[in-house]
Amino acid sequence: xxxxxxxxxxxxxxRAFFAMPPLTNTKGLHTNAVYGFTNMLLRLIExxxxxxxxxxxxxxxxTFRHEGYQEYKGGREKTPPELSEQFPLxxxxxxxxxxxxxxxxxxxxxxxxxxxxxxxxxxxxQILVVTGDKDMLQLASDHVQVGLTRKGVTEIETYAPEQIKxxxxxxxxxxxxxxxxxxxxxxxxxxxxxxxxxxxxxLLHQFGSVEEVLANTAELKGKMKEKIxxxxxxxxxxxxxxxxxxxxxxxKSFNEMVFPGLKEETxxxxxxxxxxxxxxxxxxxxxxxxxxxDEEQAKAAEREIxxxxxxxxxxxxxxxxxxxxxxxxxxxxxxxxxxxxxxxxMFSTEPKHYYVxxxxxxxxxxxPLRTWLGNPDVPKRGYDLHRTDLAxxxxxxxxxxxxxxxxxxxxxxxxxxxxxxxxxxxxxxxxPVLAADEDVFGKGAKYKVPEMDxxxxxxxRKSAALLEIIPLQExxxxxxxxxxxxxxxxxxxSRILADxxxxxxxxxxxDLKALGTEFESQIKSLVEQIYEIAGTEFNLNSPKQxxxxxxxxxxxxxxxxxxTGYSTDAEVLEKLAPYHDVVxxxxxxxxxxxxxxxYVEGLLKEISEETGKVHTYYRxxxxxxxxxxxxFPNLQNIPIRLEEGRKIxxxxxxxxxxxxxxxxxxxxxxxxxxxxxxxxxxLKEAFLHDMDIHTKTAMDVFGVKAEDVDANMRRxxxxxxxxxVYGISDYGLSQNLNITRKEAAQxxxxxxxxxxxxxxxxxxxxxxxxxxxxxTTLLERRRYLPEINASNFNLRSFAERTAMNTPIQGxxxxxxxxxxxxxxxxxAKEKLKSRMLLQVHDELVFEVPEDELEIMKKLVPETMExxxxxxxxxxxxxSYGVNWYEAK
DNA sequence: CAACTCACG
DNA sequence: ACGTACGTGAGTTGA
Numbered sequence: 049x050x051x052x053x054x055x056x057x058x059x060x061x062x063r064a065f066f067a068m069p070p071l072t073n074t075k076g077l078h079t080n081a082v083y084g085f086t087n088m089l090l091r092l093i094e095x096x097x098x099x100x101x102x103x104x105x106x107x108x109x110x111t112f113r114h115e116g117y118q119e120y121k122g123g124r125e126k127t128p129p130e131l132s133e134q135f136p137l138x139x140x141x142x143x144x145x146x147x148x149x150x151x152x153x154x155x156x157x158x159x160x161x162x163x164x165x166x167x168x169x170x171x172x173x174q175i176l177v178v179t180g181d182k183d184m185l186q187l188a189s190d191h192v193q194v195g196l197t198r199k200g201v202t203e204i205e206t207y208a209p210e211q212i213k214x215x216x217x218x219x220x221x222x223x224x225x226x227x228x229x230x231x232x233x234x235x236x237x238x239x240x241x242x243x244x245x246x247x248x249x250x251l252l253h254q255f256g257s258v259e260e261v262l263a264n265t266a267e268l269k270g271k272m273k274e275k276i277x278x279x280x281x282x283x284x285x286x287x288x289x290x291x292x293x294x295x296x297x298x299x300k301s302f303n304e305m306v307f308p309g310l311k312e313e314t315x316x317x318x319x320x321x322x323x324x325x326x327x328x329x330x331x332x333x334x335x336x337x338x339x340x341x342d343e344e345q346a347k348a349a350e351r352e353i354x355x356x357x358x359x360x361x362x363x364x365x366x367x368x369x370x371x372x373x374x375x376x377x378x379x380x381x382x383x384x385x386x387x388x389x390x391x392x393x394m395f396s397t398e399p400k401h402y403y404v405x406x407x408x409x410x411x412x413x414x415x416p417l418r419t420w421l422g423n424p425d426v427p428k429r430g431y432d433l434h435r436t437d438l439a440x441x442x443x444x445x446x447x448x449x450x451x452x453x454x455x456x457x458x459x460x461x462x463x464x465x466x467x468x469x470x471x472x473x474x475x476x477x478x479x480p481v482l483a484a485d486e487d488v489f490g491k492g493a494k495y496k497v498p499e500m501d502x503x504x505x506x507x508x509r510k511s512a513a514l515l516e517i518i519p520l521q522e523x524x525x526x527x528x529x530x531x532x533x534x535x536x537x538x539x540x541x542s543r544i545l546a547d548x549x550x551x552x553x554x555x556x557x558x559d560l561k562a563l564g565t566e567f568e569s570q571i572k573s574l575v576e577q578i579y580e581i582a583g584t585e586f587n588l589n590s591p592k593q594x595x596x597x598x599x600x601x602x603x604x605x606x607x608x609x610x611x612t613g614y615s616t617d618a619e620v621l622e623k624l625a626p627y628h629d630v631v632x633x634x635x636x637x638x639x640x641x642x643x644x645x646x647y648v649e650g651l652l653k654e655i656s657e658e659t660g661k662v663h664t665y666y667r668x669x670x671x672x673x674x675x676x677x678x679x680f681p682n683l684q685n686i687p688i689r690l691e692e693g694r695k696i697x698x699x700x701x702x703x704x705x706x707x708x709x710x711x712x713x714x715x716x717x718x719x720x721x722x723x724x725x726x727x728x729x730x731l732k733e734a735f736l737h738d739m740d741i742h743t744k745t746a747m748d749v750f751g752v753k754a755e756d757v758d759a760n761m762r763r764x765x766x767x768x769x770x771x772x773v774y775g776i777s778d779y780g781l782s783q784n785l786n787i788t789r790k791e792a793a794q795x796x797x798x799x800x801x802x803x804x805x806x807x808x809x810x811x812x813x814x815x816x817x818x819x820x821x822x823x824t825t826l827l828e829r830r831r832y833l834p835e836i837n838a839s840n841f842n843l844r845s846f847a848e849r850t851a852m853n854t855p856i857q858g859x860x861x862x863x864x865x866x867x868x869x870x871x872x873x874x875x876a877k878e879k880l881k882s883r884m885l886l887q888v889h890d891e892l893v894f895e896v897p898e899d900e901l902e903i904m905k906k907l908v909p910e911t912m913e914x915x916x917x918x919x920x921x922x923x924x925x926x927s928y929g930v931n932w933y934e935a936k
Numbered sequence: 937c938a939a940c941t942c943a944c945g
Numbered sequence: 946a947c948g949t950a951c952g953t954g955a956g957t958t959g960a
Contacts, residue, residue: 129947589941590957590958591940612938645957672952673952676953685943685955688944689944718945777948779949784950841948853952857945857952861952
């Protein structure tokens, strides 16, 4: 016999939305309601094994019910946007599952379900109706059960007529009368005021129906009689509204509702897209949504990994096999690789793996292993070799010869993927499921290295997976024309970064402390004055408390709100400054407090006891555009814009007496890149003549001569140029320039009229991104933009701006990376003692002995300028001094 | 652990 | 009508 499940889509998604905690995926999309819905759906399928399924949705704003009663569903809160954005997600998911869905203009989901269930019932089928709405109990019959969601959504309680009798003492059809008397505030159905469930049930038990109640009011007395008599029309209307219409003109047949089981080939990827990891797991899909093949599972089961834990006794076997080592894996713990603990080293030959616990690496018998690791002529493949290099370095073991880094390859293949773990990659490539490091070691305070056999087994499986992943990545890189980017740029750069980080930059600790003392007294004075004026002491670092003082106590106007309260950021405070003297002081406090906590105290903590330097860690696999990022400490955001902060740069000094800090930065690299990739003649012309680009922009946008460009025009032009690089929007520009959106739109239009090649580039790149799903840089670095065709305006707009910005920012990143590789080679070739220390996106910082100043002053900018030939010249400006501050 | 704020290119 | 400028990391609160 057939079993048909009919689901009230609107009702369930609403319940799910309010029952589930907020949940967003990595793209920022809300998914909680879809998640709850899906959970319930899977549970239903499991428990009831339906042969047919259908999810009905309400369609349109008005239904036939509005014809008789315009206030129907009036006064209802608007659907929250966090929920409305989930409707398309749910509909897409249902489709991928192979579950029919239906909506019909002018009718509600109830009516569709009522009609389908009536027809199915007449054919003798078994039907389960699932909803959160009690009204639908009226559909119950011998053939129709109604499942109501309980608390949450996954649990449903099924009602046949018998259960309804038990619970309410009513027949299913009397449920309509119940609502006729009670009404329903959520649908704006009036009912009789003062009659709730209790009274309504009493009346129905006595009289049987609304009509009978109204006909026999004589038998009632007091207030109740009065109310029922005055509102009798409402009761009749309410009953009518509550009656599910079971004669909807359907154009859908049962055949279209057949459910042969979850459509795995589409369900998996759809769940993966929504990032429902736990559901994927529950359904035994891979993290990428692929189903496990039978062969795969068999393979996983029989896969015995051969691993030898190396000691003094059996070391010879590994040493003899070193030539056959295909991959190494160094397991470390801790976030900062400069302070990482090394747990052990796996040397993998195929099919054997040799694990050396780290404490044994310093035994005398391990000497050949150490030599091998440090030999640059032996190519080594592995995962995160940059970290490996640093971790081993500080443990006194040299590492060289990195030839293939799986993490780096994974980053190039999808720079926005946050999870580059080996187990995630294993899933991506359909390899046997690998335990997550977190599960093997625990995380945070619970981190613990497990027993040797567990540990060596896990690391061996990880290594075996890496060995399988490498050729797949090689192919993917080649298919994407990224092989050269990987082998000739990123891999060599990885070693250079490690060298820079090991070298570190010297910091004058005493000067930094002195600066701290100075800041401290300024902070103290500011805090005192602020408390005095505010008339109370509070935590100045708490935006919540500060907001209370400013907007409640002092009654200043609220300029902007955050989702949790008042905004008190610098932009807001600037606007408030004219209203109250305390605001200036707070701004000053913020400035100095930031310098003190982040740059004085933060930096002091990072100075190495061993070297007296700070050793940042450049991350090569984080930024979606191809830029580097810098951590522990971040040396890419040392203050420069304001003089107070800029002084911090004085403490960055050469590490050898008599040496200098030399810095060179690209001038307008992003706009030059834009000139090149857009081919815009005006922009190219400007750079060929090395004009002031903002002045030139002002001239063309405002149609004036160079000498007539005033400071304000140049400022506007500069903002427009920034906007262009970021992927312009009138709104963004209007915010930045504090002008109206209309004015901003006009500026942009004038800009595009003046630089038509740029307009064409922006149009083309967005069009290409919509077609291809990704954009690329000059060196074929790739970024996928899955939301470029989204129906959600916000998501789509964001992706469009990203499509415009990424090739520009990313190509600039490509260029300085090339310059770094070339500089490293030049320093080696010329046998210079100068050292490259830092990279700050468009700037390179070196320490240079005095006798190399002259050559470096030429070599650095020339190398940077010729790193990559574009159709416009690149320009780099160099300067030097006794510290980073003076190198300006 | 999320939210807010702010430092840089 | 929709509502944001692009890319990062770190310190502080407060639930």
